[in-house]
Amino acid sequence: MENIRLKKITAIWIIAVLLLFVAAITLGIIMRLNQADVMHLNPAKFYEDMTVHGLTMIGIWFVAGMAALNFIMERYVKTSYSANLIALIFTVIGVVMLWISAFVGQFHAGWTFLYPLPLRPLWDSWAIALFLFSIAVLGVGWLIWTISLMAALLRKYSISQVFAWQHLSNKNPEVETPPFVLISMISLIGVLTSLLAAVVLLILLFAEFYTHGSFTNDPLLMKNLTYYFGHTIANEMLYLGLAVIYELFAEISGRPKWKTTWYVTIAWNLTLFFVLGAFLHHMYMDFVQPESLQLIGQFASYLASLPSAAVTVFSIIVAVYRTKIKWSMPNLLFLIGTCGWIIGGVGALIDATISNNFVLHNTLWVPAHFHTYNAMGNVLFSLGFFCWFSTQFSAKEVVDRMRSLKIALLIIGGIGFLAAFYIAGADSIPRRYSNYPSELAAGKSYALLGAVSAMIYLIAIIMFFVNITKRCLKMLFTH
């Protein structure tokens, strides 16, 4: 009974995410077409698109990760259905408010809404309020969900068990902590921290907004808080996907389940800390930030990559190398997603080096690398889960006829779309430009390449969407 409710709400999450994904990609393609001079939006309209695209994408792939995490967590502990439902309701309300504030209220401060831009009188003040409240609604819903999942884990595991510390000294401890539980906990704490940073940020923004400027904020503090929240949540949502992979990859491949070992424990425990320091790399070009913090930013960014590369990626390679595996859509997507994830990571590391950042910061290199580990990493992790989820309950074996076509379209579209960003970034084309000045006209051709490739990617996504949604709907309307 319980499981049926969880199954249904997960199916609703999946349909909602895919629906919004198609919409947000369309916004992305519109942006690229505008940059290519094929479409001619007024700049404010472009930036409304951009703000909505960014926040919607971050939002949906975050909740996709959470929904998957919640669904699988039920295998180990009892999770709260109401928290899941509240998160769903709040997410829907928040997204609607967000879209209205942007498309009706013309709010367009970008997904990072960097202080003091959102509070400037560039749009109606009701739009500012609606936007801030939309973030607040999303934040509250997600906080409730995060805390409830943490509580679910902590009901069964003690603090030291949930971090798998008993695996450090003992090869076969009495209570085993599955890798899924460990990684879930680590990611949930990261998510919680970033959401709390958003709370502080919002309080400070509201304080200035409602005192009409008699209280003012420090721009440097606000920038730090903004990226503390923004960078961290974008980073942690990938780890939510990884938790699912640790659980499902072996299972789908018909291999023995992965076990927690001492190095898995160390790697993930360290990741908790490194990730929280990495956001500092967003302030490299703010020379006002103390040099020590700039260097911490570079080191934390480097260090955060080590555990993931040496443990997670290596584990996947070990699991696949010369091993007979039942390949199906989900584990293929996991494998390709991992590859995309680390390639994006390399792009990120290059940019997280201060001396490179000096000439790459806020060029298209930035969307290049984060779209790599999102569109070709995290999205594939979640799609893999969606495929697995939508097929595992059907009685008859599902044959995926167009598997190769779908994957080929995804990869071809994805590579073209990303290459257009990377090359443009290396060509000094700035990010977040609705139109390119004549000196940077090269950006237009890259934008066209990006738009066309993204359409190919979109075709693949629509194929997934139709397939998965059909099965999820069936699940919703049968018992």
Place this chain on the structure above:
Amino acid sequence: MLKNVVYTLVIITCLCSQAWSQPQSDLREEENIYEQIYNAPLKLIDGKSTTVLQLAEKKPLILALIFTRCSGICSPYLLQLKENIKSQSADATKPFNVLVLSFDSEDSVADMVNLAKRFELLDDNNWHFAITDSITGLIKSVGFHPVWNDNIKQFDHDALLVGINTQGFIIKKLLGMRGESDVALLIESINNEFIPTYRLPGKSSLFSCFNYDPKTGKNTPGLGLLFIALPALIAMLLLFGIRFVVRSKSS
């Protein structure tokens, strides 16, 4: 969570009222930067003659411009400079001299000796008191413009400190009565320490993350840093809190 909100609100309400009490920014500090100072000949109170550049060559120089008849800002300003310098930790890697120079042609060496005595700085090797016969060239090169006011028989003038490095370049200027940390920043700067940013005065520094403390060369955490630490702290507290709550409920 609730505690966080309440705490934040309390701090905000307590402090936002005082946000505006800071001195206004003075753009004249930005004039003449990286220009060569006018090489005026100096008559020191120990009887020796030298020039500004020769003096600066030995150690970076802080130049204070005063006149002894001053009934206004000169005395408090010199006193504060003395106090500010005394409170700097003696750092051999950041040496400096102070040159107290009269811009009043009526001041004699004897007047300056008296001044040095009054401030008990006669025997301090780091302090030099002097007069010059080429004051016009010098004050022009540092952008200092005193005006004689015949009603009160006094000069209207700024309180100005000029930082000069060993090559005789004007590196930094401070206008008005300034605190210890500004003076320390001046000393850093004339020792060619590059600090790639500075804060505009007149803005609220209430919630800033860091207050640069040039005395130690470090940034001391400001109130703002609390806000950065807060989310991680609360997350950790929540972790233990949740565990505590769920366990006491189940047992």
Place this chain on the structure above:
Amino acid sequence: MQHSLLVFFAILSVVITAVFIFVYQSSLSASEENQGMKNTLQKRGWFLLILVVVLAMFASITIPKSPYFVYAKDIPSKVIHVAAGQFYFMMSYNAIDPKNPSSDPSIEVPVNQVVEFRVTSLDVNHNFGIYDSNNVLIAQTQAMPGYVNRLRCKFTKPGDYNVFCLEFCGSGHQIMRSSFTVK
């Protein structure tokens, strides 16, 4: 600089992809009795060690080149004051008064000498991105209200340089620009 980074990145991406394809192929051709990889813990250790060494080398080479450290010991031959606003740049040889801002009609800076830009903002966050005459981004710093960032550069080629804004600042972000001449 940027192009060598792009090449470096492209090579690494190809290598990574090749490894994944190779591993995938090895799985396809594997038979039931294949045992997968042997001595994985040892290999993992080596892999980690190599990564650490490479990253440490990378850090020690790149950190001294950070903009906060280059030219830190030089005395700039010229200071240019920059105040950014929605949606313009003001550049001046003299300090710019935030209450009554004004700029010089044209700015010239000397070639092969260190110059310092003192960059601030009059409203929201902006950025001061310097593009050379081939439209390559060569230096930048953020323009943050309430703070002055000091960017030191040495221009080795005479010519016209453009300035663009590299921090999103509203609907006119893409039209924010200025220029100066290096002689």
